[in-house]
Amino acid sequence: MTNRKVCIVGVGKIAHDQHVPAIDKSPDWELAATVSRAGSVEGIPIFRDFDVMLEERPDIEMVSLCMPPMARYQYARKALLAGRHVMMEKPPGQTLAEVQALVGMAKEKGVALFATWHSRMGKGVAGAKAALAGKEVTRGQITWKEDVRQWHPGQEWVFEPGGMGVFDPGINALSILTEILPEPVHVTRAELDFPEGRYTAIAARIEFSRGVSMDLDWLQKGDPSWDIEVETAEGTRVVLKFGGNELWVDGEKMPGAEIEEYPALYARMAELVDQRAIDVDLSPMTHVADAMTLGKRLTVEPFSF
Structure with missing residues:
Protein backbone atom coordinates (compact mmCIF):
# COMPACT_ATOMS: atom_id res chain seq x y z
CA MET A 1 0.00 0.00 0.00
CA THR A 116 0.80 16.04 20.12
CA TRP A 117 2.42 15.65 23.52
CA HIS A 118 5.53 13.64 22.73
CA SER A 119 6.59 13.13 26.36
CA ARG A 120 3.45 11.09 26.98
CA MET A 121 5.03 8.49 24.70
CA GLY A 122 7.98 8.06 27.08
CA LYS A 123 8.81 4.43 27.81
CA GLY A 124 7.74 4.64 31.47
CA VAL A 125 4.62 6.79 31.23
CA ALA A 126 2.03 4.06 30.66
CA GLY A 127 3.49 2.00 33.51
CA ALA A 128 3.40 4.99 35.85
CA LYS A 129 -0.25 5.60 34.99
CA ALA A 130 -1.08 1.96 35.72
CA ALA A 131 0.81 2.04 39.04
CA LEU A 132 -1.16 5.11 40.20
CA ALA A 133 -4.58 4.04 38.95
CA GLY A 134 -7.26 4.16 41.64
CA LYS A 135 -4.90 5.57 44.28
CA GLU A 136 -4.98 8.82 46.26
CA VAL A 137 -2.06 11.14 45.52
CA THR A 138 -0.65 12.82 48.62
CA ARG A 139 2.56 14.37 47.27
CA GLY A 140 4.27 15.02 43.99
CA GLN A 141 7.47 16.74 42.92
CA ILE A 142 8.37 17.75 39.37
CA THR A 143 11.97 18.79 38.76
CA TRP A 144 12.49 19.95 35.18
CA LYS A 145 15.78 21.75 34.67
CA GLU A 146 17.97 22.17 31.60
CA ASP A 147 20.20 24.64 29.77
CA VAL A 148 18.29 26.81 27.28
CA ARG A 149 21.53 27.52 25.44
CA GLN A 150 21.89 23.81 24.71
CA TRP A 151 18.27 22.99 23.86
CA HIS A 152 17.25 26.25 22.14
CA PRO A 153 20.55 27.73 20.97
CA GLY A 154 20.04 31.27 19.74
CA GLN A 155 16.27 30.83 19.41
CA GLU A 156 15.11 34.24 20.54
CA TRP A 157 11.44 33.37 19.90
CA VAL A 158 11.27 31.42 23.19
CA PHE A 159 11.47 34.75 25.04
CA GLU A 160 8.90 36.51 22.85
CA PRO A 161 5.19 36.75 23.77
CA GLY A 162 3.67 33.35 23.05
CA GLY A 163 7.07 31.62 23.22
CA MET A 164 6.33 30.28 26.75
CA GLY A 165 9.90 30.58 28.02
CA VAL A 166 10.76 27.88 30.55
CA PHE A 167 7.26 26.49 30.11
CA ASP A 168 8.29 25.28 26.65
CA PRO A 169 10.14 22.35 28.28
CA GLY A 170 7.99 22.51 31.41
CA ILE A 171 4.85 21.71 29.47
CA ASN A 172 6.42 18.34 28.65
CA ALA A 173 6.38 17.54 32.36
CA LEU A 174 2.80 18.79 32.64
CA SER A 175 1.77 16.58 29.73
CA ILE A 176 3.09 13.57 31.66
CA LEU A 177 1.55 14.68 34.95
CA THR A 178 -1.91 15.12 33.43
CA GLU A 179 -1.60 11.69 31.82
CA ILE A 180 -0.54 9.65 34.85
CA LEU A 181 -2.50 11.15 37.77
CA PRO A 182 -5.70 9.29 38.68
CA GLU A 183 -7.39 12.60 39.57
CA PRO A 184 -6.70 16.07 38.17
CA VAL A 185 -4.88 18.81 40.06
CA HIS A 186 -4.98 22.58 39.71
CA VAL A 187 -2.49 25.41 40.23
CA THR A 188 -2.75 27.15 43.61
CA ARG A 189 0.35 29.37 43.63
CA ALA A 190 3.27 30.28 41.37
CA GLU A 191 6.42 32.41 41.23
CA LEU A 192 7.87 33.24 37.81
CA ASP A 193 11.36 34.62 37.19
CA PHE A 194 11.50 36.98 34.21
CA PRO A 195 14.94 38.12 33.04
CA GLU A 196 15.12 41.89 32.82
CA GLY A 197 13.86 42.97 29.39
CA ARG A 198 12.40 39.57 28.48
CA TYR A 199 8.74 38.67 27.98
CA THR A 200 8.75 35.07 29.24
CA ALA A 201 10.05 33.33 32.36
CA ILE A 202 13.40 31.58 32.66
CA ALA A 203 12.52 29.78 35.92
CA ALA A 204 9.39 29.06 37.93
CA ARG A 205 8.12 27.45 41.12
CA ILE A 206 4.54 26.21 41.02
CA GLU A 207 2.29 24.63 43.62
CA PHE A 208 -0.74 22.49 42.76
CA SER A 209 -3.51 20.88 44.75
CA ARG A 210 -2.96 17.38 46.22
CA GLY A 211 0.53 18.34 47.43
CA VAL A 212 2.11 18.52 43.99
CA SER A 213 4.87 21.06 43.30
CA MET A 214 7.01 21.93 40.30
CA ASP A 215 10.49 23.46 39.95
CA LEU A 216 11.48 24.73 36.49
CA ASP A 217 14.89 26.17 35.61
CA TRP A 218 16.34 26.97 32.18
CA LEU A 219 19.85 27.80 33.43
CA GLN A 220 21.00 24.40 34.69
CA LYS A 221 24.44 23.47 33.41
CA GLY A 222 25.46 19.94 32.55
CA ASP A 223 22.98 17.09 32.34
CA PRO A 224 19.29 18.01 32.44
CA SER A 225 16.97 16.94 35.26
CA TRP A 226 13.65 15.68 33.91
CA ASP A 227 12.12 13.89 36.89
CA ILE A 228 8.66 13.34 38.39
CA GLU A 229 7.99 11.75 41.79
CA VAL A 230 4.51 10.86 43.06
CA GLU A 231 3.50 9.36 46.42
CA THR A 232 0.10 7.98 47.39
CA ALA A 233 -1.89 7.38 50.57
CA GLU A 234 -1.59 3.66 49.86
CA GLY A 235 2.20 3.88 50.16
CA THR A 236 3.05 3.62 46.47
CA ARG A 237 5.98 5.72 45.28
CA VAL A 238 6.36 6.28 41.55
CA VAL A 239 9.43 7.93 40.04
CA LEU A 240 9.82 8.82 36.37
CA LYS A 241 13.30 9.82 35.20
CA PHE A 242 14.81 11.03 31.93
CA GLY A 243 11.67 12.73 30.70
CA GLY A 244 9.36 9.78 31.36
CA ASN A 245 11.64 7.14 29.88
CA GLU A 246 12.72 5.34 33.08
CA LEU A 247 10.20 4.14 35.67
CA TRP A 248 10.76 3.14 39.28
CA VAL A 249 7.93 1.86 41.49
CA ASP A 250 8.58 1.46 45.22
CA GLY A 251 12.33 1.47 44.63
CA GLU A 252 12.28 -1.14 41.87
CA LYS A 253 13.19 -0.28 38.30
CA MET A 254 10.46 -1.42 35.94
CA PRO A 255 10.85 -2.57 32.33
CA GLY A 256 10.12 0.13 29.78
CA ALA A 257 7.64 -0.07 26.94
CA GLU A 258 8.96 -0.81 23.46
CA ILE A 259 8.14 2.59 22.04
CA GLU A 260 9.81 5.62 20.47
CA GLU A 261 8.17 8.96 21.08
CA TYR A 262 7.88 10.52 17.63
CA PRO A 263 7.29 7.31 15.63
CA ALA A 264 4.46 6.62 18.10
CA LEU A 265 2.99 10.06 17.40
CA TYR A 266 2.95 9.46 13.66
CA ALA A 267 1.37 6.04 14.20
CA ARG A 268 -1.34 7.72 16.28
CA MET A 269 -1.86 10.32 13.57
CA ALA A 270 -2.45 7.55 11.03
CA GLU A 271 -5.16 6.14 13.31
CA LEU A 272 -6.81 9.55 13.63
CA VAL A 273 -6.81 10.04 9.86
CA ASP A 274 -8.44 6.64 9.37
CA GLN A 275 -11.14 7.63 11.85
CA ARG A 276 -11.36 11.31 10.83
CA ALA A 277 -10.98 11.94 14.57
CA ILE A 278 -9.71 14.70 16.84
CA ASP A 279 -7.20 14.23 19.68
CA VAL A 280 -6.67 17.59 21.39
CA ASP A 281 -6.06 17.60 25.15
CA LEU A 282 -5.49 21.11 26.46
CA SER A 283 -4.94 20.25 30.13
CA PRO A 284 -1.14 20.87 30.02
CA MET A 285 -1.72 24.30 28.46
CA THR A 286 -4.41 25.06 31.03
CA HIS A 287 -1.87 24.60 33.82
CA VAL A 288 0.54 26.99 32.08
CA ALA A 289 -2.20 29.59 31.62
CA ASP A 290 -3.21 29.25 35.27
CA ALA A 291 0.41 29.65 36.40
CA MET A 292 0.62 32.83 34.34
CA THR A 293 -2.63 34.10 35.89
CA LEU A 294 -1.73 33.30 39.50
CA GLY A 295 2.02 33.74 39.24
CA LYS A 296 3.93 36.38 41.16
CA ARG A 297 6.30 37.96 38.63
CA LEU A 298 9.89 38.46 39.80
CA THR A 299 12.51 40.32 37.75
CA VAL A 300 15.93 38.63 37.65
CA GLU A 301 19.22 39.46 35.93
CA PRO A 302 19.25 39.85 32.13
CA PHE A 303 19.76 36.83 29.89
CA SER A 304 21.48 36.58 26.50
CA PHE A 305 22.45 33.62 24.36
Missing part, protein backbone atom coordinates in the same frame (compact mmCIF):
# COMPACT_ATOMS: atom_id res chain seq x y z
CA THR A 2 1.30 3.46 -0.89
CA ASN A 3 2.07 5.58 2.14
CA ARG A 4 0.11 8.74 2.76
CA LYS A 5 1.92 11.96 1.93
CA VAL A 6 2.84 14.49 4.59
CA CYS A 7 4.32 17.99 4.42
CA ILE A 8 6.45 19.33 7.29
CA VAL A 9 5.90 23.04 7.87
CA GLY A 10 8.77 24.68 9.71
CA VAL A 11 12.10 22.96 9.09
CA GLY A 12 14.15 23.69 12.19
CA LYS A 13 15.89 21.74 14.94
CA ILE A 14 12.90 19.70 16.10
CA ALA A 15 11.99 18.76 12.52
CA HIS A 16 15.49 17.54 11.74
CA ASP A 17 16.04 15.86 15.12
CA GLN A 18 12.69 14.11 15.47
CA HIS A 19 10.09 14.49 12.73
CA VAL A 20 12.13 13.61 9.66
CA PRO A 21 13.63 10.44 11.24
CA ALA A 22 10.20 9.40 12.54
CA ILE A 23 8.60 9.77 9.11
CA ASP A 24 11.49 7.85 7.54
CA LYS A 25 10.73 4.96 9.92
CA SER A 26 6.97 5.16 9.48
CA PRO A 27 5.02 2.44 7.65
CA ASP A 28 2.19 4.96 7.23
CA TRP A 29 3.73 8.21 6.01
CA GLU A 30 6.00 9.54 3.28
CA LEU A 31 7.63 12.97 3.50
CA ALA A 32 6.54 14.55 0.22
CA ALA A 33 7.29 18.26 0.74
CA THR A 34 8.40 20.89 3.22
CA VAL A 35 7.50 24.52 3.79
CA SER A 36 10.11 26.74 5.39
CA ARG A 37 11.54 30.22 5.09
CA ALA A 38 15.12 28.96 5.33
CA GLY A 39 15.36 25.26 6.25
CA SER A 40 15.22 22.25 3.96
CA VAL A 41 15.45 18.46 3.91
CA GLU A 42 17.81 16.97 1.36
CA GLY A 43 16.01 15.43 -1.60
CA ILE A 44 12.56 16.73 -0.58
CA PRO A 45 10.70 19.42 -2.56
CA ILE A 46 10.58 22.71 -0.67
CA PHE A 47 8.05 25.52 -0.82
CA ARG A 48 8.60 28.97 0.61
CA ASP A 49 4.88 29.77 0.54
CA PHE A 50 2.33 27.59 2.34
CA ASP A 51 -0.56 28.72 0.14
CA VAL A 52 1.34 27.66 -2.97
CA MET A 53 1.99 24.23 -1.48
CA LEU A 54 -1.69 23.76 -0.68
CA GLU A 55 -2.64 24.76 -4.20
CA GLU A 56 0.00 22.80 -6.08
CA ARG A 57 0.04 19.61 -3.96
CA PRO A 58 -3.52 18.31 -3.50
CA ASP A 59 -1.97 14.84 -3.11
CA ILE A 60 -0.59 15.83 0.32
CA GLU A 61 -3.34 15.03 2.80
CA MET A 62 -1.60 15.85 6.08
CA VAL A 63 0.57 18.71 7.30
CA SER A 64 2.80 18.47 10.36
CA LEU A 65 3.31 21.88 11.93
CA CYS A 66 6.74 22.26 13.54
CA MET A 67 7.14 26.03 13.66
CA PRO A 68 7.07 28.05 16.91
CA PRO A 69 3.59 28.28 18.46
CA MET A 70 3.08 31.96 17.62
CA ALA A 71 2.43 31.20 13.93
CA ARG A 72 0.74 27.82 14.32
CA TYR A 73 -2.89 28.94 14.32
CA GLN A 74 -2.72 30.67 10.95
CA TYR A 75 -1.10 27.68 9.25
CA ALA A 76 -3.41 25.17 10.92
CA ARG A 77 -6.45 27.22 9.95
CA LYS A 78 -5.44 27.36 6.29
CA ALA A 79 -4.74 23.63 6.22
CA LEU A 80 -8.02 22.68 7.87
CA LEU A 81 -10.06 24.93 5.61
CA ALA A 82 -8.29 23.28 2.65
CA GLY A 83 -9.48 19.89 3.93
CA ARG A 84 -6.07 18.68 5.10
CA HIS A 85 -5.42 16.73 8.27
CA VAL A 86 -3.24 18.58 10.79
CA MET A 87 -0.69 17.40 13.33
CA MET A 88 0.77 20.03 15.68
CA GLU A 89 3.97 20.08 17.70
CA LYS A 90 3.65 20.99 21.34
CA PRO A 91 2.30 23.32 22.53
CA PRO A 92 -0.46 23.28 19.90
CA GLY A 93 -0.82 27.07 19.96
CA GLN A 94 -0.07 30.19 21.92
CA THR A 95 -3.55 30.45 23.51
CA LEU A 96 -6.27 28.06 24.57
CA ALA A 97 -8.94 29.88 22.61
CA GLU A 98 -7.17 29.62 19.27
CA VAL A 99 -6.69 25.86 19.65
CA GLN A 100 -10.35 25.47 20.63
CA ALA A 101 -11.24 27.35 17.44
CA LEU A 102 -9.15 24.88 15.42
CA VAL A 103 -11.07 21.99 16.98
CA GLY A 104 -14.29 23.55 15.74
CA MET A 105 -12.88 23.90 12.23
CA ALA A 106 -11.67 20.30 12.17
CA LYS A 107 -15.10 19.08 13.23
CA GLU A 108 -16.79 21.19 10.56
CA LYS A 109 -14.47 19.97 7.80
CA GLY A 110 -14.49 16.34 8.98
CA VAL A 111 -10.69 16.05 9.14
CA ALA A 112 -8.24 14.79 11.75
CA LEU A 113 -6.56 17.16 14.20
CA PHE A 114 -3.84 16.01 16.61
CA ALA A 115 -2.26 18.13 19.35
